Amino acid sequence: MRALVITAPGEAGVQDIAPPSAAPGEVVVDVQRVGICGTDLEFHTGRMAYLRSGHAQYPMRIGHEWMGTVSHVGEGADPGWRGRRVMGDTMLGCGTCRRCLRGHQHVCGERQEVGIRGGRHGALAQQLTVPAASLHHLPDALDPALGALVEPGGNALRAVQGADLSPGDRVLIMGPGTIGLLCALFARAAGAEVHLLGLPGPGSEFARSLGFEHVWEQSTLPDLPLDALIDAATSAELPPWALSRVEPGGRVVLIGLADEPSRIDTRDVVLGDLTVVGVLSASPALEETIAAYASGAVGPRPLIAATISLEEVAGVLSGTRPRRASAAPKIHIDPRLT
Secondary structure, eight states: OEEEEEEETTEEEEEEOOOOOOOTTEEEEEEEEEEOOHHHHHHHHTOOHHHHHTSOOSSBOOOOEEEEEEEEEOTTSOGGGTTOEEEEOSEEOOSSSHHHHTTOGGGOTTOEETTTBTTOOOSSBSEEEEEGGGEEEOOTTOOHHHHTTHHHHHHHHHHHHHHTOOTTOEEEEEOOSHHHHHHHHHHHHTTOEEEEEOOTTHHHHHHHHTTOOEEEOTTTOOOOOEEEEEEOSOOTTHHHHHHHHEEEEEEEEEOOOOSSOOOOOHHHHHHTTOEEEEOOOSGGGHHHHHHHHHHTSSOOGGGEEEEEOGGGHHHHHTTOOOTTOOSOSEEEEOTTOO
8 A cells, every 4th residue: 555654854755565454453444534733744844752752753654633434344343343434533542551441541651642652653544553442433424524624623622621611701712723723613613702813824814714803913912801712822932921811710721832841930820810721632522523513513624725645745744835725724635546
């Protein structure tokens, strides 16, 4: 089969490799759609922290936002999965430690992460193997595009849940990329007054095209009381700034990661009686995200800029935007395209 392989920083290409076989408890999935995210770009540049910690190493096969159809079922896995359209959890815990047994497999210290950590190959290939226990069925209402947006959507939904929004609450979402815009869509569905903070340029203009009227830069943000802030950006300066802007008794949710450490003053947290929430992984919210997409409560399809072939991925990772791409932030890959 064909698969995208990163062999060193800045070096990636499609290789012909042996197709996978399902180990006991696993399935083989024929991949239909995969999304590229910021983590994939970090592996391509060599900046991803797991490369330094030893949790990941080259060569790497990336891709963790995916959907497809189960084609083979390994020994011990439910044969009923065969032929079903699925997406899968990125975080694969050991299943036996205290965290896993308490339902927190996404923070298991020995976890694998599909296309990211522990040598578990990713989905930028024609086929993928994953544990059957990690699968989530996709209803007919979700086509491949929406199926591959479930994983990032689950991260965004957890961030919005962390903000604990009620109808009429005012929330500021920092960073109008894929996760920030998905947060905005879920927050709007929850009845919140949504404000977005970004840099001038196409990202902010695209956010306005989705019907979000309140899109600001830091210099133009009005002095409004903010009940919650969600940091979906990559600036080390934004978390401490968020603590200074949220209303006393409010909530700050951190889902974006900067290259450098953020320094927050815990006095701001205590004296403001604030709640600060960190979000890692979509795992606990995947089923809710599927339901929200299937019902139409949240419609993320406009976030997809283009769907490309495996052969075009290396160029995108190097910063070349497909000529036919819209202004939307997400690039999808269909490994069946040639």
